[in-house]
Amino acid sequence: MPVDLTLQAEGDTFDAASLNDSLGDVETGLNALTEQDIDEGALSRQHLPSLVIEVAPLVEFVATHVYTEADCTWPGFNNNAVAPGVGWREINTTGSPGGGTDLETTFAVARTIGSDNVGGILVLADIHLQTIRDTPPVPGAAFGVYACFAIQIEHDTGGGAAWETIGKTERYVDMRNVQGDLSDEFLHIDVPIRTLIKAADSTSPITKVRAVTAIYDPGAAGVHETSLRHCNLTALVLHAGAP
């Protein structure tokens, strides 16, 4: 609140009580400032908490990892099914078999968007797709096969922690028909995913973020697989709302 000090006038009693009143008014006012008390552009980073509440441990790996259609068939848009079979497979250093290091990061504590000043979670993922191929190679046979990628969050909506796909993050890369030769061509495509996970996506405690992959096959001949290489993942918990 604005400091509204009643000044002493000549002849007023100057004693402990009058000092308590005047200094107390200033103390109270400075401890309860309003929006109107702050000038435009008055606050800098020295006055405010960081815009970033937490940088989850950065995850990155470089070596090649391969995924097969049989292990992770795309389950449909915005579907939470997990591999093996029809479902998303976590991107990890060992590929289809799983069990390696996942492209996944864990927050220090569960983060609930809309609570404790958590305004959202900024996620950046880059996935280097080397190939989509059919094994054995069947040139010209595998039209319409897609490599699929998405971001998932692990949150607890009341039934225990579970992975949920963020539909808006799904990305698809077509198997390119290069002059009729679909076999074993090196695509070498970087797949970027940039997203802000907001309250519309989850208001439950989020413990982890990860990137997943799957293969969509419209029924093309052959068994298809994708080969990924360099991947990295960043997740930043952003501050918003009341300071």
Place this chain on the structure above:
Amino acid sequence: MPTINLPGTPYTDVLSNADTVATDIYDPTGDNSFEVLNGKLDRDNIDIAGGERIRRAHLQRRALNDGRLVGATANLDFFEEVFDNFDPAAIDTRLFRPIPGASIEFYVKDGNQSAVMLTWHLFAANDATDGERSMMLLFLDDAATTIWRRQVPVSVHGGTRDFFYDRTWCGHRTITSLAQGWHSASIRVASNAPQTRIRCRSMAHHWLW
């Protein structure tokens, strides 16, 4: 920092102890005097419980985050002669040339920043034949990194250039500790293909306090 609690109040013997009053008005050794008016008022002094909020207009521009983006729209052709017999099988990072538009310098105001994010997006193709490759690397502060290395594969098919092989490349890097001062980031290229063509959409940095 300061929610002010004047240590001297309430006064009972003020007339015989002037130091107590003086300390309440000005005591630069702590946060419990009106000295906090000298730039120390912060979020603790705002009546959050009463519904008061800090609005965007209250913030100094670029106080909590900042960024810059560069790019280049022209065709950038690199010929193998400039790479001094570059061998993709035995990479010599000294032979890599910065790509205009994919190189940026930025100033970190404070070494205590939460994160600096780099993002880039560029197109690359070449006229390589078997055994010839163009390679791109991310350099930070003039040092080659192992965290982003891309090999531009053969971009021709059957002896003619095939647009199916044209590719865009992108990536990001998050750095959580950078010293205060100037830094640089660049995507650099080296090749033993006769010609490598690059079009650079962007290289950006963004820091968050």
